[in-house]
Amino acid sequence: MTVLKRLGRRRLPIANKMAVPENDDQASKLEFSLDVPFPSARQAAVALGSLSPDREPRRGGVHKRLTLTGSVLNVKWRADEARVLRVSVNSFLDHLSLVLETMHAFSADVCEDPHVVLGHQPPSAT
Amino acid sequence: MTVVIGFEGSANKIGIGIIRDGEVLSNPRRTYITPPGEGFQPSDTARHHRSVILTVLKEALEQAGLKSSDIDCVAYTKGPGMGAPLVTVALVARTVAQLWGKPLVGVNHCIGHIEMGRLITKANNPTVLYVSGGNTQVIAYSERRYRIFGETIDIAVGNCLDRFARVIKISNDPSPGYNIEQMAKKGSQYVELPYTVKGMDVSFSGILSYIEEAANKMLGSRQCTAEDLCFSLQETVFAMLVEITERAMAHCSSQEVLIVGGVGCNLRLQEMMGVMCKERGAKLFATDERFCIDNGAMIAQAGWEMFRSGQVTELEDSWITQRYRTDEVEVTWRD
Structure with a gap:
């Protein structure tokens, strides 16, 4: 969580909203959405690449979709129950946190390449 | 010369090893040890791996005396094993592979053991x-x-x-x-x-x-x-x-x-x-x-063989799997 906070200093903190849609049979699902702002589109793309491959369990009653909007990673959940939603969101945040830590720890390695500008910018630059 | 870094963490050991053409350059490892009478649970084990993996990765590079640009391929354990620890290790492997611009190779854990045994014992x-x-x-x-x-x-x-x-x-x-x-x-x-x-x-x-x-x-x-x-x-x-x-x-x-x-x-x-x-x-x-107990070098070694025979794993195919039988893998590097 410390990394999330660090990131939050530069950009907007995580925005989230939770809504239970109207109770007809089609849409009786919990929804949750999370926007994670990154300092650059490239970093957001790396996070998407790392966090996307592992699917949610097929019969777990939870769906998760990751997309990119510029330098913001958008995550949307739909779930049958709050219990499974909580587990999925919790573990996603653990995973996100580890990916961010990895980026911070190893971003200096790639700074030589002008095409991949990552992390360690002074807060005023963003 | 082909240099492969291997990430292993399918059970209670987390290891990262670097292999250069059959030579083990580094192979640091940590073990999650539980109190007597207790086994290791997936979520606790994953938490352990998360807390040490970046330290182990730095050790692996330092002990090998290599920079990320010296690495040719990033190998990681695709399965079989415990889900949560496998994901933890795969996340870091995917992230560094993207940061460094290197190909990924997903390795069957059992094949890793076999190839490491063959390398060490000849x-x-x-x-x-x-x-x-x-x-x-x-x-x-x-x-x-x-x-x-x-x-x-x-x-x-x-x-x-x-x-x-x-x-x-x-x-x-x-x-x-x-x-x-x-x-x-x-x-x-x-x-x-x-x-x-x-x-x-x-x-x-x-x-x-x-x-x-x-x-x-x-x-x-x-x-x-x-x-x-x-x-x-x-x-x-x-x-x-x-x-x-x-x-x-x-x-x-x-x-x-x-x-x-x-x-x-x-x-x-x-x-x-x-x-x-x-x-x-x-x-x-x-x-x-x-080399018997789970370690990173064994994943690097199997990854080295796979990579040299032309196998790579695309990012979107790099999901982990708890079940992955030894005989599911086509051995493209042996006659």
Whole structure:
């Protein structure tokens, strides 16, 4: 969580909203959405690449979709129950946190390449 | 020259190793050790791995004296293993592969053990006994697959040993199996246990239930010691493993045996297998705890072979899987 906070200093903190849609049979699902702002589109793309491959369990009653909007990673959940939603969101945040830590720890390695500008910018630059 | 970094964390060990053309440049590892009487749970194990993985990665690069630009390929364990720890390690592997602009290779954990054993011992075409906390298989290579000749039909031999250790509260430090091995040396009385070889397969869950009950009864009434039970359990389960290995050798007319996996560093198992090999005029190959027990270099080595034969794993295909049989992998790097 410390990394999330660090990131939050530069950009907007995580925005989230939770809504239970109207109770007809089609849409009786919990929804949750999370926007994670990154300092650059490239970093957001790396996070998407790392966090996307592992699917949610097929019969777990939870769906998760990751997309990119510029330098913001958008995550949307739909779930049958709050219990499974909580587990999925919790573990996603653990995973996100580890990916961010990895980026911070190893971003200096790639700074030589002008095409991949990552992390360690002074807060005023963003 | 091809340099591959390997990430392993399918169970309670997290290891990252770097291999350059058959040479192990670094292979740091950490083990999640639980209190006596307790096993390791997936979420706790994943938390352990998360807390140390970046430190281990830095160590691996520093000890090898390499920069990220020296790495040609990033290999990681795709499976089999515990889901949460596997994901943790895969996340870091994917992230650095993208940051460094290097290809990924997803490695079958069992293949990692086999290739590391072949590299270290130089065994050419051995019958492989793969014994650990999660797997028990007798394997031989034929026609581009590592084929499973025999395996456990329930729990792994290492799981049987670990769970027995929990029942009588043997320490998990450095590992329950190591401590059982040391105690077994002081055992003198053989307590008869079920011997469950079923054709080419073995079964350990019944032995575990039996010895759990025996421990409760016999230790309380001082009919035998904990050391006697450790000794009896080892003698029984290892005899079963030697039997199915010998049968596989006879099937394949093989003159080489390679023991890999965490239980493979048990010297009593190696000794018993050695006696069988001597009788058949065969050669036994085994490694020590550095390479027998899960480590990063073994994933790097299998990844090196796969990468050199043209295999890579695209990012979107880099999902982990808890079940992944040894014979699912096409061996593209052997004749």
